[in-house]
Amino acid sequence: MKSIVVKQPNDLIIEEREVPQPAKGEVRVKVKLAGICGSDSHIYRGHNPFAKYPRVIGHEFFGIIDDVGENVDIARIGERVSVDPVISCGHCYPCSVGRPNVCESLTVLGVHRDGGFSQYAVVPSQNAYTIPDEISDESAVMIEPFTIAANVTAHLKPTENDVALIYGAGPMGLTSVQALKGVYNVKEVIVVDRIDERLNMAKISGADRVINNTSLSLKDELDRLSIKPTVIIDAACHPSILQEAITIASPAARILIMGFSSEACPITQQSITSKELSIFSSRLNAKKFPVVIDWLKEKLIDPQKLITHRFDYIKVIQAIETFEKDQKQCCKVLLTFS
Numbered sequence: 001m002k003s004i005v006v007k008q009p010n011d012l013i014i015e016e017r018e019v020p021q022p023a024k025g026e027v028r029v030k031v032k033l034a035g036i037c038g039s040d041s042h043i044y045r046g047h048n049p050f051a052k053y054p055r056v057i058g059h060e061f062f063g064i065i066d067d068v069g070e071n072v073d074i075a076r077i078g079e080r081v082s083v084d085p086v087i088s089c090g091h092c093y094p095c096s097v098g099r100p101n102v103c104e105s106l107t108v109l110g111v112h113r114d115g116g117f118s119q120y121a122v123v124p125s126q127n128a129y130t131i132p133d134e135i136s137d138e139s140a141v142m143i144e145p146f147t148i149a150a151n152v153t154a155h156l157k158p159t160e161n162d163v164a165l166i167y168g169a170g171p172m173g174l175t176s177v178q179a180l181k182g183v184y185n186v187k188e189v190i191v192v193d194r195i196d197e198r199l200n201m202a203k204i205s206g207a208d209r210v211i212n213n214t215s216l217s218l219k220d221e222l223d224r225l226s227i228k229p230t231v232i233i234d235a236a237c238h239p240s241i242l243q244e245a246i247t248i249a250s251p252a253a254r255i256l257i258m259g260f261s262s263e264a265c266p267i268t269q270q271s272i273t274s275k276e277l278s279i280f281s282s283r284l285n286a287k288k289f290p291v292v293i294d295w296l297k298e299k300l301i302d303p304q305k306l307i308t309h310r311f312d313y314i315k316v317i318q319a320i321e322t323f324e325k326d327q328k329q330c331c332k333v334l335l336t337f338s
């Protein structure tokens with residue numbers, strides 16, 4: 001089989017490997033589609049502190065089970081499945097409170113262990129979620145990016161009375177827009193970004209208002225419009241954003257961050273406590289695949305609106321470079337395997 005392997009930073013090859021055998025409790029997935037995500041590019045470029053090399057990257061993938069290991073029902077062979085990349089121990093404190101995404105011995109497929117950019121991948125059976133026939137292959141491969149939004153909204157508990165502001169109209173921002181409007185029916189969703197083409201994608205995904213903050217002060221613009229966001233999501237992940245978010249937030253607002261920067265960001269106790277703000281963080285997803293599968297069955301979200309490019313896996317370097325460079329036209333890039 002062919003696997004896409006990052007040998008070391010900036011050295012990616014398509015390698016011939018032996019088809020892996022599923023171990024006890026595992027299934028083997030013949031991969032059909034995979035999605036390129038920021039973290040794949042970060043591992044390729046050597047910017048992911050958790051990655052070990054060489055690594056088969058890819059944590060968003062869909063395919064067909066073609067073999068099972070010991071203790072797995074043989075009837076699963078032939079199932080269409082999407083794979084949750086989060087592998088957890090099941091018994092540490094975070095696991096015991098339903099937070100396997102921050103398990104003390106967390107393993108993420110495509111980061112800590114070989115992932116889905118390969119013709120075949122072996123994964124724990126319980127990580128392979130059965131996809132109902134009514135959900136298309138392309139929607140199924142988009143489940144993982146939408147679980148990010150499902151995890152975010154599980155923390156924020158949005159309501160119809162909320163005015164939400166999202167920083168960043170990339171895939172994480174756009175899946176959040178679709179969840180807030182399609183699932184939670186939030187009163188108003190505002191998206192802030194510096195690229196008009198991306199803001200246009202946010203409108204297509206359901207944003208009520210978009211703001212390009214390249215050359216204006218977001219705070220002044222919101223003051224002018226008399227808008228005080230009650231929910232703020234930082235999907236742009238710049239360390240300067242939290243401070244601004246605290247400033248523009250309504251009293252009693254909830255703010256959620258997803259960034260991984262190690263740079264300090266200056267905030268004061270007073271700015272948070274005076275408004276009694278709640279600040280959440282969200283990482284990966286805590287068993288949210290069934291939630292997103294339900295959203296898809298009920299047609300509350302539309303992943304097609306995010307898919308802009310498709311490449312054969314042979315062209316993976318071109319695909320990653322398109323994802324990295326073409327920020328105006330590019331949102332989700334899919335790789336097809338055969």
Ligand SMILES: [Zn+2]
Nearest residue numbers: 037038060145
């Ligand atoms: Zn991802």
Ligand SMILES: [Zn+2]
Nearest residue numbers: 089092095103
């Ligand atoms: Zn655990």
